[in-house]
Amino acid sequence: MVQGLLRIGFWSVAYLAVATLPLAIALLGQVPSGRGFLLELGSGLGLVGFAMLVVQFVSTSRFRWVAPYFGTDAQIQFHRATGIMVLAFVVAHPLVLWISNPQYLEYLDPRANLPRALFLTAATVALVLLVVLPLWRISLGLSYEWWRITHGGLALVVILVGVAHGLQVGHYISGITNQILWVTGGGVAVLLLLKTRLWKPWQVRKRPWRVADVRSIAQDVSQVVLDPDGHEGLAFRAGQYAWLTIGNTPFALQQHPFSFVSSDRAGSRLEFGIKETGDFTATIKDLRPGERAYLEGPYGRFTLDPAAAGAVFVVGGIGATPAISILRSCRDRGDQRPMRLIYANNHLEDIAFRDVLEQLASDMNLSVVHVLESPPPDWQGATGRVTPELLARHLADCSKQDWQYFVCGPAPMMDAVERALLEQGVPLWRLVSERFDLV
Ligand SMILES: Cc1cc2nc3c(=O)[nH]c(=O)nc-3n(C[C@H](O)[C@H](O)[C@H](O)COP(=O)(O)OP(=O)(O)OC[C@H]3O[C@@H](n4cnc5c(N)ncnc54)[C@H](O)[C@@H]3O)c2cc1C
Known part of the structure; x- marks a missing residue:
């Protein structure tokens, strides 16, 4: 403090x-x-x-x-x-x-x-x-x-x-x-x-990347895998992001930030999860293996404090990407600190990384709470929005002073969650937020 x-x-x-x-x-x-x-x-x-x-x-x-x-x-x-x-x-x-x-x-x-x-x-x-x-x-x-x-x-x-x-x-x-x-x-x-x-x-023009794979992982969300082309790759800390340009020149008008979803221990191959929200992201699903890309980075501070006793991630929609990278990296390090992920989505088919999270929950000390705003009739999990009551219920046993709290998702959700966490005793310096809509 x-x-x-x-x-x-x-x-x-x-x-x-x-x-x-x-x-x-x-x-x-x-x-x-x-x-x-x-x-x-x-x-x-x-x-x-x-x-x-x-x-x-x-x-x-x-x-x-x-x-x-x-x-x-x-x-x-x-x-x-x-x-x-x-x-x-x-x-x-x-x-x-x-x-x-x-x-x-x-x-x-x-x-x-x-x-x-x-x-x-x-x-x-x-x-x-x-x-x-x-x-x-x-x-x-x-x-x-x-x-x-x-x-x-x-x-x-x-x-x-x-x-x-x-x-x-x-x-x-x-x-x-x-x-x-x-x-x-x-x-x-x-x-x-x-x-x-x-x-x-x-x-960055001297360090091009090649698209290795593109596949759909949820409604309007594509997983993009990039390999370095003639260089050793890019070292980053889990939770960070890079600016991505697609095409033969890094001087393109379209340069967009995306969080890594791979583990920071996974070698030179990088993975991103990209949601279709506009003209650039709409082109992602049509990328073909072999296409050229450029990355500028890494940037960002959405990273886990090695001294934190545990971590809580409250994420919504595509805001889960940096949390996935942190969790994968912790798993790869054998980090046994307790972690909790509250993951909000509108529909069942919007949940990206569902299988990845199931695997992570069995590999490490992680519990996952899915919250759906419009769930299917047979849904057993939490429903509605991420309210202060829901946070209080699922985070009652998480230390407010010693754990780190990460928030990433749609702006209204982030505002509400940040306010609720602060009111519930999480100190400001324990809260790490990343807003995906810069302007
Ligand atoms: C630090 C950070 C990490 C991000 N990580 C991811 C991620 O892992 N996966 C993912 O799907 N999205 C991520 N985003 C959001 C992503 O950058 C935007 O969705 C994308 O740039 C939209 O571009 P567009 O041309 O398709 O949409 P547009 O129609 O141009 O914009 C849709 C909305 O996205 C925002 N946006 C547009 N372009 C940019 C830009 N260059 N930089 C920042 N915001 C922009 C604007 O607020 C806009 O209202 C991240 C954003 C930031 C700032």
């Missing part, structure tokens, strides 16, 4: 330090005097907003060393929450300046300076779109791939205009050192974007 709190404290302080770094740097240069509180506040909001914007690029740049600290889920939640804060700071920046001195309105006046007005307006609109598009993407009918491209493009516009605006205005960024630091901040952000979108695919 202390370790968890220390970690949260450390990263909160680190974030605050980075966000306020431009203020410290600004004070190192020439500080104009007598500008008044509101003017200074307005400038400060802009400087801090810019630094927070740079951190936005760091939080989505797929650094492997970040994963053990935060996990993908926390990273995405953080990116979303801080994105809203960036918008608030950046919008407050001109508002406070205009209140302090209406003359600043001329920054948006095309008669005063057309390119400046256009770029600042474009960057503001881009920033608003960056924050609201993820919320409305589905209702607007924007595909994930086009949203991802748009998100990168808009982010690039905002950061480049931010750098140019800071240099052009010059307050606090007039000295050469401050100018270099300012441009470096923007440069780091652009490089991180290029790293994720170009450098990473460039690296």
Whole structure:
């Protein structure tokens, strides 16, 4: 617990330090005097907003060393929450300046300076779109791939205009050192974007994979087996995931994350369980052995703590995949810690890995509770949804302090289960969640 709190404290302080770094740097240069509180506040909001914007690029740049600290889920939640804060700071920046001195309105006046007005307006609109598009993407009918491209493009516009605006205005960024630091901040952000979108695919192009087998394992769920093609494979920790691209180039628009379902001790052959939810996943069942694929990873922190006394998995639908990988790996290691899996599905035919789980339950100290929302008439198991009562009933003998709790499934189920587990005494640092719908 202390370790968890220390970690949260450390990263909160680190974030605050980075966000306020431009203020410290600004004070190192020439500080104009007598500008008044509101003017200074307005400038400060802009400087801090810019630094927070740079951190936005760091939080989505797929650094492997970040994963053990935060996990993908926390990273995405953080990116979303801080994105809203960036918008608030950046919008407050001109508002406070205009209140302090209406003359600043001329920054948006095309008669005063057309390119400046256009770029600042474009960057503001881009920033608003960056924050609201993820919320409305589905209702607007924007595909994930086009949203991802748009998100990168808009982010690039905002950061480049931010750098140019800071240099052009010059307050606090007039000295050469401050100018270099300012441009470096923007440069780091652009490089991180290029790293994720170009450098990473460039690296994985030398390590192709071949489809070895594809078969249906449940309603709309396919098992895909990949073999490394001319390399030794990919080492991962059970519960992690990789970004999958199908086809002859890793630079394809379609790059999707999927959890490994194989044991992390199973050798170089990798297995995935993929549910048909949209245009990319609909093509999976038609893959043919021999087709080329690329994997970028591993990523994620949905992994078992070696010090945990036991583990509970509350999963729904295709959210079972990382749990299967963890359980298979524990079986292969001879891990005899007690484990419990509550697995929710709509119908009997939706249960993927039913046979796999039966085998695992006989091989290790695992008990499985299947919960069906629409069961067949002869169903003997639990029915309905995963309610707090169901959790309390099936997890009564599981230590809340010493066991680790994993949650993965549809978002509404995850929200309800996380809330219930916390209310039933599971500490936050014992809870590990993975959300499959990033946006
Ligand atoms: C860490 C992680 C692990 C995952 N593991 C699995 C798994 O083991 N098995 C499995 O079937 N699915 C898994 N998913 C979900 C899978 O990535 C999406 O279902 C898939 O990308 C949908 O693509 P689509 O084009 O077929 O559907 P779309 O119609 O494009 O999207 C359907 C929904 O899937 C989500 N989605 C779409 N594309 C992506 C993407 N590139 N990245 C993240 N989310 C996306 C969106 O929220 C969207 O609403 C995982 C997701 C994450 C984030």
